[in-house]
Amino acid sequence: MIIKYLIIHCSATRADKPFSTEALIATGMARFGQVSYHYYIRRDGTVVPTLPEDVRGVHAKGYNSCSLGICYEGGLDTQGHPADTRTEAQKASMLALLQKLMAKYPTARIIGHNELPNVAKACPCFMASKYYAALSLTPQRSSCDF
Ligand SMILES: [Zn+2]
Structure with missing residues (x-):
């Protein structure tokens, strides 16, 4: 698998409600029959590898064959609105x-x-390409799933 994108996600869960790694994995299994993301970043900063990098994830339609999915716990404020x-x-x-x-x-x-x-989603609730512009070139957004 050629990694063209590192795609940032949020779990779309409320910042005041813990969402365990087990719950994240169970959600992927229920929706897609497999784990969605490659890495999960808990609120305490723990990075949990949830899928080997050479295994195709299920997190971005049209881009799963050439990307890694990185999900952080949260993305909704205490009112349930999208927020960093x-x-x-x-x-x-x-x-x-x-x-x-x-x-x-x-x-x-x-x-x-x-x-x-x-x-149409707000995920990950901040402009990741701008936030991390110093780390990578501007994304070209070409699909890779055929
Ligand atoms: Zn997402």
Whole structure:
């Protein structure tokens, strides 16, 4: 699998309601019959590898064959509205993970789920390509699932 994109997601769960790794995995199994994302970043900053990097995820229609999915716990405020709820620990862990992955896949582009064409969701509730512009080139948004 050629990794062209590192796609950032949120779990779309409320920042004041813990959403366990087990729950995230169960949601993927129920919806897609497999784990959706490759990495899950808990609110305390713990990075949980949930899928091997060489296994195709199910997290971005049209882009699963050439990307890794990175999901952070949260994305909704205490009222249930989309918001960048990343804790400082999550931001630090996400940055470190992306730096590590960019070193491994130097031609990859970092992009948010909501920046892909025809995605109506707010996920990940911040402009990931801008936020991490220093780490990767501007995404080209070419699909890779055929
Ligand atoms: Zn998403």
